[in-house]
Amino acid sequence: MTDTLSDLAPEGRVHRRVYTDADVFAAEMERIFRRAWVYVAHESQVSAPGDFVTAHIGDRSVIVSRHKDGEIYAFANRCTHRGMKVCAARQGSKKRFVCPYHGWAFATDGSLIGVPHGKGYNGKLDPKDPALALAQVARIQSYRGFVFASDTPDGPSLTEYLGPMTRAIDNTVDRAPGGEIDIAGGGFRQRYMGNWKLHMENANDLMHASIVHASSVDSAQAVADELEDGAEDHALQMFKGNGLPLSAMDQVEIHGFAGGHSYMGGFYKEGPITQATNEDPVVAAYRTAMIESYGKNRAEDIMGWDTFNHLIYPNLILNPKHQQMRVLQPVSVDCTIVHSACFRLKDAPEKMYQRSIQFLSALNSPASQITTDDIAMFNNMQTAMDESDTEWVNMSRGLGHDQAHDDGGEIGEVGTSELPLRAQYTAWREFMRQQPR
Numbered sequence: 211m212t213d214t215l216s217d218l219a220p221e222g223r224v225h226r227r228v229y230t231d232a233d234v235f236a237a238e239m240e241r242i243f244r245r246a247w248v249y250v251a252h253e254s255q256v257s258a259p260g261d262f263v264t265a266h267i268g269d270r271s272v273i274v275s276r277h278k279d280g281e282i283y284a285f286a287n288r289c290t291h292r293g294m295k296v297c298a299a300r301q302g303s304k305k306r307f308v309c310p311y312h313g314w315a316f317a318t319d320g321s322l323i324g325v326p327h328g329k330g331y332n333g334k335l336d337p338k339d340p341a342l343a344l345a346q347v348a349r350i351q352s353y354r355g356f357v358f359a360s361d362t363p364d365g366p367s368l369t370e371y372l373g374p375m376t377r378a379i380d381n382t383v384d385r386a387p388g389g390e391i392d393i394a395g396g397g398f399r400q401r402y403m404g405n406w407k408l409h410m411e412n413a414n415d416l417m418h419a420s421i422v423h424a425s426s427v428d429s430a431q432a433v434a435d436e437l438e439d440g441a442e443d444h445a446l447q448m449f450k451g452n453g454l455p456l457s458a459m460d461q462v463e464i465h466g467f468a469g470g471h472s473y474m475g476g477f478y479k480e481g482p483i484t485q486a487t488n489e490d491p492v493v494a495a496y497r498t499a500m501i502e503s504y505g506k507n508r509a510e511d512i513m514g515w516d517t518f519n520h521l522i523y524p525n526l527i528l529n530p531k532h533q534q535m536r537v538l539q540p541v542s543v544d545c546t547i548v549h550s551a552c553f554r555l556k557d558a559p560e561k562m563y564q565r566s567i568q569f570l571s572a573l574n575s576p577a578s579q580i581t582t583d584d585i586a587m588f589n590n591m592q593t594a595m596d597e598s599d600t601e602w603v604n605m606s607r608g609l610g611h612d613q614a615h616d617d618g619g620e621i622g623e624v625g626t627s628e629l630p631l632r633a634q635y636t637a638w639r640e641f642m643r644q645q646p647r
């Protein structure tokens with residue numbers, strides 16, 4: 211790979227190799243995922259010493275663990291003996307990590323603490339040798355409970371990297387009357403046979419919704435016509451939201467930032483999703499709790515921020531209003547796993563949490579009528595770009611009409627602008643220009 215990699219994504223278009231070439235994928239794992247701040251865990255998953263999750267920095271598995279000194283550590287999930295994956299569980303609690311192959315034991319900060327039959331090394335193996343510890347990720351930092359890792363010792367701090375996206379995390383946490391959130395249960399995982407960027411590009415693409423999701427829009431409309439209280443159902447609201455006319459989609463604000471981040475304004479306007487009505491008893495109880503905690507004005511500011519899909523480049527999609535997130539795990543150039551989970555808001559009615567699970571199930575579960583349609587697109591785009599020698603992908607919708615915004619980024623002239631895609635490739639070029647470490 212040469213430093214002409216960035217030429218594969220000039221402004222407004224992208225070469226198909228960016229999605230199909232395994233060498234480009236390998237370069238992305240080195241140059242983007244090792245350098246960026248990559249989301250790896252939420253502190254609620256590792257609240258007590260010994261608690262751990264296994265996460266991914268790009269295509270590499272890491273263990274994120276709370277040690278007895280109270281700190282969170284992240285280290286390679288790869289045994290320093292003969293290369294075995296040390297921990298196969300996705301999360302749990304352990305006193306130590308014991309490699310399943312020959313039993314080497316590692317503390318919850320990654321250091322080597324035990325070698326069975328150590329005398330077989332005739333005194334030539336020193337367990338205290340730092341090279342035998344599980345390899346530490348260079349930097350790990352939290353922002354309001356969201357834990358990010360960057361496997362490069364230098365570069366911007368986490369808050370510099372997040373920039374205006376800190377507001378999305380702030381709003382996610384502030385929506386809890388008790389000021390804390392936790393990932394209470396499990397989540398969904400879905401694998402698709404397509405490049406990781408296809409999902410990131412899709413998430414803030416308002417142009418595709420009414421076309422790709424037409425079948426679920428139609429079926430939701432048919433059901434809503436029959437049900438008097440159809441407006442109370444989250445999935446119905448969402449399916450119908452995707453069917454807004456393009457003229458209405460163009461009214462939605464779409465924001466992009468040079469760091470690759472983006473988000474859009476909310477476009478599900480009816481029913482309990484909007485939390486706009488005091489008539490819904492769950493929302494009314496939630497609103498009361500929020501006002502008690504924050505006062506009326508601040509509570510309404512927090513609840514009134516109507517946005518959708520905050521992409522924190524390169525692997526996190528946050529949805530503060532719907533108390534959920536998605537995390538991308540690139541597996542190979544043509545395979546990606548998407549993890550999704552809900553947040554429980556401390557001191558909010560339990561029913562809020564149940565609603566967010568319903569919403570996530572309708573939007574991002576293997577049974578979702580919406581995600582299934584998107585994944586069909588990703589699979590078929592991957593195959594078509596792989597098979598065809600047509601070189602370029604076009605993403606010029608709205609190019610030249612993006613305007614500077616006082617949040618430090620740009621806002622699309624219309625909601626269907628491909629500004630979020632261009633923002634991702636501005637960051638992509640910047641990362642790919644840098645030589646590997």
Ligand code: FES
Nearest residue numbers: 289291292309312
């Ligand atoms: S590979 Fe881990 S103990 Fe041998």
Ligand SMILES: [Fe+2]
Nearest residue numbers: 412419422584
């Ligand atoms: Fe979609």
